[in-house]
Structures are given as structure tokens and as C-alpha cells.
Amino acid sequence: MQLRALGREAASPGLSSQLADVLLALPAYHQLQEKALSHVPGAARPFPPARVLRLLTGERGCQVAGQLGEALKGAGLRDQLRSRCQEERELLPGLLGLLGGVADSATSGLGLEGAGALWSRYWNLLWAACAQSLDLSLGPWRDRRAAAQQLSQALGQASLPQECEKELASLCRNLFHQSLTWSWDQGFCQALGSAGEDQSSLASSSHTTELLQQLFPPLLDALREPRLGLLLCQPPGPTPLALGLCTLQTTLVWFLGKTQQHLAAWAPGSFLVLIQKNLPPLLHEAAALSRLAAEESLGLEVEQQLGLEIQKLTSQIQLLPEESLSLFFQECHKQATQGFEIYMPRGRYWRHRLSPELPSIPSEYAGLVVRTVLEPVLQGLQGLPPQAQAPALGQALTAILGAWLDHILAHGIRFSLQGALQLRQDFGVVRQLLEEEQWGLSPELRQTLLTLSIFQRLDGALLCLFQQPLPKSEVQRRPPCCCTCNEVQSIELPSSSLNSLESLEPPLPPGAPPAQTAQLLSTLWGGGPSPEAYLVGNQQAWLALRQHQRPRWHLSFLSCLGISPES
Numbered sequence: 048m049q050l051r052a053l054g055r056e057a058a059s060p061g062l063s064s065q066l067a068d069v070l071l072a073l074p075a076y077h078q079l080q081e082k083a084l085s086h087v088p089g090a091a092r093p094f095p096p097a098r099v100l101r102l103l104t105g106e107r108g109c110q111v112a113g114q115l116g117e118a119l120k121g122a123g124l125r126d127q128l129r130s131r132c133q134e135e136r137e138l139l140p141g142l143l144g145l146l147g148g149v150a151d152s153a154t155s156g157l158g159l160e161g162a163g164a165l166w167s168r169y170w171n172l173l174w175a176a177c178a179q180s181l182d183l184s185l186g187p188w189r190d191r192r193a194a195a196q197q198l199s200q201a202l203g204q205a206s207l208p209q210e211c212e213k214e215l216a217s218l219c220r221n222l223f224h225q226s227l228t229w230s231w232d233q234g235f236c237q238a239l240g241s242a243g244e245d246q247s248s249l250a251s252s253s254h255t256t257e258l259l260q261q262l263f264p265p266l267l268d269a270l271r272e273p274r275l276g277l278l279l280c281q282p283p284g285p286t287p288l289a290l291g292l293c294t295l296q297t298t299l300v301w302f303l304g305k306t307q308q309h310l311a312a313w314a315p316g317s318f319l320v321l322i323q324k325n326l327p328p329l330l331h332e333a334a335a336l337s338r339l340a341a342e343e344s345l346g347l348e349v350e351q352q353l354g355l356e357i358q359k360l361t362s363q364i365q366l367l368p369e370e371s372l373s374l375f376f377q378e379c380h381k382q383a384t385q386g387f388e389i390y391m392p393r394g395r396y397w398r399h400r401l402s403p404e405l406p407s408i409p410s411e412y413a414g415l416v417v418r419t420v421l422e423p424v425l426q427g428l429q430g431l432p433p434q435a436q437a438p439a440l441g442q443a444l445t446a447i448l449g450a451w452l453d454h455i456l457a458h459g460i461r462f463s464l465q466g467a468l469q470l471r472q473d474f475g476v477v478r479q480l481l482e483e484e485q486w487g488l489s490p491e492l493r494q495t496l497l498t499l500s501i502f503q504r505l506d507g508a509l510l511c512l513f514q515q516p517l518p519k520s521e522v523q524r525r526p527p528c529c530c531t532c533n534e535v536q537s538i539e540l541p542s543s544s545l546n547s548l549e550s551l552e553p554p555l556p557p558g559a560p561p562a563q564t565a566q567l568l569s570t571l572w573g574g575g576p577s578p579e580a581y582l583v584g585n586q587q588a589w590l591a592l593r594q595h596q597r598p599r600w601h602l603s604f605l606s607c608l609g610i611s612p613e614s
Contacts, residue, residue, distance in 0.1 A: 100172055107135070108176025115177070116184045119194050124201040132207055135173065170210035178218035185222070191229070195222035227269050231290050234262050235297070242301055252305060252317065256325040259298050263332035266291045270339040288343075288353040291336050295360040298329060299367075306371045310378040315443075316427030322371045323428070323435040330365060337361035372442050379420060379446035386416035387454040397466030398594050406469040413473035417480060420447055425486045433492045440492075444477065445501045452508060456588055463594040467512035474505055511589035 111131050118127040185194055199219045202212055238258035269287035302321070309318035340354040390412035424443045428436045451474075462470060480486075481493050 100169060104169060104172035105176045108173050108178075109180045111135075111173070111177045112180035112184060115181055119197060124197060125205045128201055128205050128207060128211070132211060135170075167210065170208055171214070174211045174214035178214045182218060182221065190226075191222040192226035195219045195226065198222075223269070223272065227265050227287065227290070228285060230265050231262060231294075234258060235294070238262070238297070252321055253325055255301065256321070256329065259294070259301070260328055260332060262294045263291075263329075263336060266294065267332075267335055267339060270336075270343060286350065286353070288340060288350055288357065291340065292353055292357050292360065295333060295336070295357060295364065298333070299360060299364050302326065302329075302364075302367055306367075306374060310374055313378065313382060313423070315375070315379075315423045318371075318375065319424065319427035319431075319439050322368060322375075323431050323439065326367060326371075330367070333361045333364045368438075372438055375439065376442040376446045379424070379443045380450045382420045383416060383447040383450035384454060386419055387412075387451060390415055391454060393458060393460050397460055397469070398463045399465045400463065401465050406465070406472045409472045409476045409479075410469065413476045417447060417476045421477070421480055425480075425488075429487060433489055436488070437492060437495060440496055441499055444496060444499060448474075448477065448501045448505060452504060455508075455592070456585075459592065461592050461594045462512045464513065464515050466594070467509060467515075470512070471509055474509075507586065508589050511586050512593060514590070515593045515595045 114131060115124065115127060118124040185191060195218075198215060202215055202219070207215075238255055241255040241258055266287050270291075305321060306318060309315070309321065337358050340357040343350075343354065392410070392412065421443060424439065428439060478497070481488060481496065
């Protein structure tokens with residue numbers, strides 16, 4: 048009790064004298080204690096020098112921790128550390144009295160060799176007790192990260208004993224790690240809660256993404272600390288690498304599930320905002336974590352394994368945009384296919400005779416299907432930069448138009464010239480939709496989209512369907528080798544690109560005025576790319592969909608015209 052009471056006193060010459068008196072009395076106490084033990088075993092415990100030091104430094108450490116805790120709330124922490132070290136040095140004369148007890152004790156065997164060793168032992172125990180008490184006094188309501196930064200700064204400015212710096216630096220590491228773990232736990236729980244609140248809300252998805260993104264900066268700071276000389280050894284608890292790996296795993300699983308959910312519900316707006324707006328910041332954070340994990344000097348095998356897993360997961364996350372757009376393409380193709388199956392007419396609708404009044408209005412099904420699939424995509428891309436709009440729009444257009452062509456081929460829909468011209472008008476719905484001002488697409492982006500290869504496929508399909516001769520009833524018999532070019536109605540590719548599908552001139556019925564014929568010829572032979580440049584790879588399948596095809600026995604008579612057998 049007397050030692051504990053002395054430990055709570057402020058350091059002073061008087062305290063040093065009292066401490067010396069108590070320590071010098073210990074040999075006499077031990078002699079009496081040995082006599083008492085011979086009669087009453089376990090009557091009292093001895094006070095060897097090591098126990099005396101632990102009792103004394105435990106009380107002194109609590110006192111110093113209380114004073115440093117008050118300094119952490121305000122200013123002057125560096126001066127407080129210096130003054131506490133100076134005060135503790137005043138106890139040295141009293142502690143030297145402990146050496147006398149050791150010298151007189153035949154059973155001590157503690158190896159306290161001289162004043163230097165005793166003082167070093169005292170410093171180690173004192174500052175270890177101080178750090179432990181200060182850690183407990185901060186409590187969960189204090190900002191441990193701020194306290195660690197303040198204490199670390201004071202240690203760098205004050206010239207303190209090595210034992211003091213060692214223990215307080217260890218305390219800083221523990222405080223940093225505790226702050227990291229608590230902050231990560233709180234943020235991770237919030238992210239999980241947000242992910243489960245609303246499975247379809249766009250605002251909820253954006254909030255969850257922000258919460259996941261906020262988990263990365265503390266982890267990155269913790270991995271950078273070794274290079275600053277702060278993290279000298281690993282504190283207990285989960286390492287930043289383990290927390291980073293868990294964060295990456297959760298991010299990957301959540302994004303994969305969310306993208307599939309939006310696509311299954313056909314909510315392309317939410318999907319595109321998630322992929323094009325919310326995902327890029329997370330990709331940046333994941334890449335930074337992977338770089339630090341690769342650069343980190345990992346001594347333990349488990350840390351090396353964690354680093355490899357982080358790099359592997361980061362590679363998977365970096366592929367999310369590409370994989371998500373692939374899923375997006377498949378869903379767009381599926382939606383468009385279902386629409387064409389339900390609404391696109393077949394049969395006689397496409398086999399009408401050529402009329403002087405050429406088609407000028409798209410079919411109802413075309414606007415219905417294209418707008419049903421493409422308008423939600425355009426709505427979801429509004430507000431995003433063109434470089435983010437282009438990939439998604441390219442995938443959507445390729446999927447919709449590809450499904451359109453696949454549907455025609457799968458059902459073997461036959462087209463007359465009139466039907467082919469109507470199909471050209473229907474294809475034009477896509478361009479009209481892209482040009483609407485409400486979507487805010489830049490002219491450069493529209494031009495880029497119109498150069499997609501799928502538009503060349505459209506042009507090639509139309510080119511094949513336009514190469515139709517007149518029906519047999521409209522062709523007069525001629526000598527076998529006479530040129531009958533004027534009696535074969537066909538449409539060839541005009542001078543300009545067919546990307547817009549507007550430069551194709553309509554075929555002229557028999558007996559057209561000379562001026563109209565001259566205008567058509569001028570369009571046909573105005574130069575530009577050859578028709579072969581726009582032919583589709585499966586042109587034989589498209590040529591087979593023409594309603595009027597020259598019988599094969601008749602093709603040999605047209606060799607003088609230079610027309611291919613399928614023309």
C-alpha cells in the first residue's frame with residue numbers, strides 16, 4: 048500500500064527520499080517474512096526488486112498517462128512529454144536504494160547490474176504502463192487516429208529517451224490500427240445495410256457504391272505508413288491487406304449481382320449509371336490497392352498470399368466494364384428478338400407489287416420495338432460524357448439491328464422491291480431516334496455510331512434485296528443475246544455511303560419519264576464505293592429472300608450483260 052501511495056505522488060526530491068527509505072527497509076521486511084513463513088506458510092508475499100518496480104511503474108505510468116491525456120485534448124503535448132521525463136529522472140536517487148536491497152539479498156538473482164540497468168528497466172516498465180493506461184483512457188468516443196497523429200508528431204519533435212519513444216511509438220501503431228479497424232467495420236456494415244435496403248432503387252445503388260468507395264482510403268493510408276517509418280511492426284488484429292481483400296471480394300460480388308439484377312428487370316438506365324458512372328471510381332481505388340500490395344515488402348507467407356489474392360481480384364474487377372457490356376449486349380439482343388417475334392409482320396406485308404407511291408413512313412412495329420429497347424438506354428446515358436456513351440450505345444445498336452437481321456433470316460421473310468423499300472424506311476427509325484434533340488447526342492457521336500459495322504450489314508442486306516428483276520409476266524421475250532438491261536429492274540449502291548440509308552433512290556416503274564430516268568442514272572453512276580464493299584458475308588441467304596428471282600435456265604442468256612447469276 049505504501050509503494051502504491053508513493054507511486055501516485057508527484058515526482059519531487061521529497062518523494063525520492065521517501066522511496067529510498069521504503070526500499071532500504073525491504074531487507075529487514077524480507078527477514079521477518081521468512082520467519083513468519085516458517086510458522087504460517089503463505090502468510091505474506093515477498094517484495095523482490097522486480098515486483099517493486101512493477102508496482103511502482105504501474106502507478107507512475109497511470110499518473111503520466113492521465114497528464115498526457117489532458118494534453119491530447121489541447122496543446123502542449125510535446126512540452127508535457129519533456130517535463131514528465133524530467134520529473135521521472137528525479138526519482139533516480141531513490142531507486143538506487145533498491146540496489147542495496149539487491150546486494151543484501153542472496154536470493155534475488157534478478158540481474159540488475161548497476162544504476163544504468165536499473166534505470167533502463169524502470170523506463171521500459173513505466174512507459175509500457177503509460178501506453179496501456181493511455182490506450183484505455185481514450186475510449187471508443189475519442190478519435191484514435193487524430194490522437195495517434197498528434198502523439199506521433201510530438202514524438203518527432205521532442206528529444207525523449209529511447210525507451211519512451213519505443214513504447215509510445217508502439218502505442219501510435221496500435222491506435223492507428225484500431226482506428227482503421229473500427230472505421231472499416233462501421234463503413235462495411237453501412238455498405239451491407241445499404242445493399243439490402245432497396246434492391247432496385249438507383250439512389251440506393253449509388254449510395255452503396257459511395258460507401259464501398261469510402262472503405263478504400265483508410266486501407267491505402269495504412270499500407271503507405273511503413274514507407275513513412277511509422278508502421279515498424281504489425282499490430283494485433285486483422286491486417287490492412289486482409290481488410291482490403293474482403294473489401295474487393297464484397298465489391299465484386301455486389302456489382303456482379305447488381306448488374307444481373309438490373310438487366311433481368313430490363314432497367315438499362317440503372318445498369319448504365321452503375322457501370323459508366325459509379326464503377327470507374329471503384330476501379331481506380333482497387334488499382335491503387337493492388338499497386339500498394341504489390342510494392343509492399345511482405346515477410347510472412349500469409350501476407351504474400353493476401354497480396355496475390357488482391358492482385359487477382361483486382362484483375363477481375365478491372366474486367367467488369369467489358370463483361371457487363373457483354374451481358375448488356377446479350378440482354379438488348381434478347382429484348383429486341385422478343386419484340387420482333389411479336390410485332391414484326393410476315394408474309395404478304397413484304398411482297399406487295401411495286402407502286403408509284405413509294406414507302407415514306409416506317410412501319411408501326413419498327414418504331415415500337417426500337418423505341419422500347421433503345422429509349423431506356425438513351426435515357427440512362429443522359430448526362431454522361433460522350434466517351435462513356437459510345438460503348439454502351441454501340442453495343443445496344445449492334446444488338447438491336449443484329450436481332451432484326453437475324454429475325455428476318457430465321458423466318459425466311461421474302462421481300463419484293465416494294466417490301467425492300469419499306470424495310471429501308473423501317474431501318475431509318477434508328478437514325479431518326481438518334482437525331483432527336485431530347486437525347487443530347489453530339490453530332491460527332493452520332494457520326495461515330497453510324498460507322499459501326501452493323502450498319503454495313505444493313506446496307507449489304509438491302510443491296511441484296513434490291514437486286515430484283517421484274518416478274519416473268521412483265522418481261523417480254525427477246526432474242527437470246529439481245530441486251531435487255533432496260534427491262535431488268537435493279538437497284539445498285541449509290542455514290543454515297545449507305546450508313547444513313549437515305550441515299551438509295553427508289554426503282555422506276557416501266558415507262559418512267561426520261562428526266563426521272565436520267566436522275567436515277569446520275570445517282571447510280573456518280574462514283575464512290577463499289578457495291579461489293581457493302582455486301583454482307585451471308586449474301587446468298589439474303590439473295591434467296593428476293594421474291595422475284597430469274598430462273599437459272601434463263602441466266603445463261605444474260606452473260607452479255609455482265610450480271611451475276613444471283614442478280
